[in-house]
Amino acid sequence: MTTPIIRRLDDLRANLREWKRNGDLVGVVPTMGALHDGHLSLVRAAKASCDRVIVTLFVNPRQFNSPEDFAKYPRTEIADAEILAPLDVDALFVPHVAEMYPLAHATTISISGVSEPLEGAHRPGHFDGVATVVALLFNMTQADRAFFGEKDWQQLLVVQRMVTDLRLPVEIVPCPSIRTESGLALSSRNQRLSDQARARAVALPEALFEAADAIAKGKTVDNAIASARARISIAGFDDIEYLELRDSATLGPAQADRPARLLVAAWLDGVRLIDNVAVPPSS
Numbered sequence: 349m350t351t352p353i354i355r356r357l358d359d360l361r362a363n364l365r366e367w368k369r370n371g372d373l374v375g376v377v378p379t380m381g382a383l384h385d386g387h388l389s390l391v392r393a394a395k396a397s398c399d400r401v402i403v404t405l406f407v408n409p410r411q412f413n414s415p416e417d418f419a420k421y422p423r424t425e426i427a428d429a430e431i432l433a434p435l436d437v438d439a440l441f442v443p444h445v446a447e448m449y450p451l452a453h454a455t456t457i458s459i460s461g462v463s464e465p466l467e468g469a470h471r472p473g474h475f476d477g478v479a480t481v482v483a484l485l486f487n488m489t490q491a492d493r494a495f496f497g498e499k500d501w502q503q504l505l506v507v508q509r510m511v512t513d514l515r516l517p518v519e520i521v522p523c524p525s526i527r528t529e530s531g532l533a534l535s536s537r538n539q540r541l542s543d544q545a546r547a548r549a550v551a552l553p554e555a556l557f558e559a560a561d562a563i564a565k566g567k568t569v570d571n572a573i574a575s576a577r578a579r580i581s582i583a584g585f586d587d588i589e590y591l592e593l594r595d596s597a598t599l600g601p602a603q604a605d606r607p608a609r610l611l612v613a614a615w616l617d618g619v620r621l622i623d624n625v626a627v628p629p630s631s
């Protein structure tokens with residue numbers, strides 16, 4: 349089975365007309381490619397609950413706040429189509445940048461509140477780019493369900509906020525983070541790490557899980573975060589952009605009686621890694 353690649357919106361719409369006429373439930377998995385098992389878990393979830401599954405592959409220039417990061421982002425379309433083949437998706441939508449953003453394109457979607465701290469503070473404009481492209485992809489694919497990974501926890505909340513606020517007729521399905529056996533969350537960017545750096549990178553999830561466990565057992569948040577920071581630094585990370593406990597749903601200050609999330613972004617050998625874990629309420 350080869351993966352049908354569609355590049356033009358008109359062609360996608362022609363398929364969609366037929367699928368919608370049949371009453372098929374359409375699922376979309378938005379990605380930027382360089383597919384790994386994390387993406388494939390989203391595709392499997394989509395296949396399990398939808399009649400038609402569209403995977404989108406678009407390295408969205410508008411969500412990159414650093415031109416260097418955009419230039420270095422892995423682009424592996426042929427391998428991506430191959431890795432998807434056994435999953436038998438209905439379309440791999442790979443639009444050209446001009447299909448997404450014709451010259452006259454002048455609309456940006458900006459979400460306040462949940463998009464402002466953490467990634468929003470460290471990557472100015474990032475979530476405007478994400479929200480704009482995700483809204484476009486929802487409209488282009490006319491998806492009934494969309495699948496997003498919890499690895500990008502803040503992105504998930506931003507997209508959920510947008511869907512609620514704009515009354516978009518799409519159900520967001522969160523999917524758990526897929527990790528290597530040693531605990532590292534799979535990510536397209538971390539494919540750039542050397543084997544040696546990848547081994548050191550495991551300190552990130554280890555520190556997160558240990559801190560989450562310690563907080564749940566009553567250790568103060570400040571002490572738990574200080575220990576986690578020390579562990580990550582000792583492993584050789586160059587910079588910790590943030591490591592914070594936040595309310596799981598709002599990303600406001602964490603409260604003891606509500607689910608919280610410990611979220612981190614840190615640099616190792618020129619690669620920026622993010623991760624997050626749940627911290628259950630203490631009462």
Ligand SMILES: Nc1ncnc2c1ncn2[C@@H]1O[C@H](COP(=O)(O)OP(=O)(O)OP(=O)(O)O)[C@@H](O)[C@H]1O
Pocket residue numbers: 378379380381385386387389390495496497498499500523524525526527533534535536537538
């Ligand atoms: N390890 C993972 N487990 C579950 N979902 C994941 C994982 N990694 C990425 N995803 C999800 O896949 C979708 C597409 O993500 P994307 O293409 O940006 O890949 P990525 O691995 O997150 O890349 P990077 O973080 O390096 O940009 C997003 O919904 C993202 O949350």
Ligand SMILES: CC(C)(CO)[C@@H](O)C(=O)[O-]
Pocket residue numbers: 378379380406408411478481482500503
């Ligand atoms: C959702 C997304 C595909 C939008 O470009 C991207 O932010 C990603 O891959 O997580």
Ligand code: BAL
Pocket residue numbers: 411412500503
């Ligand atoms: N996975 C989130 C997309 C980004 O880092 O731009």
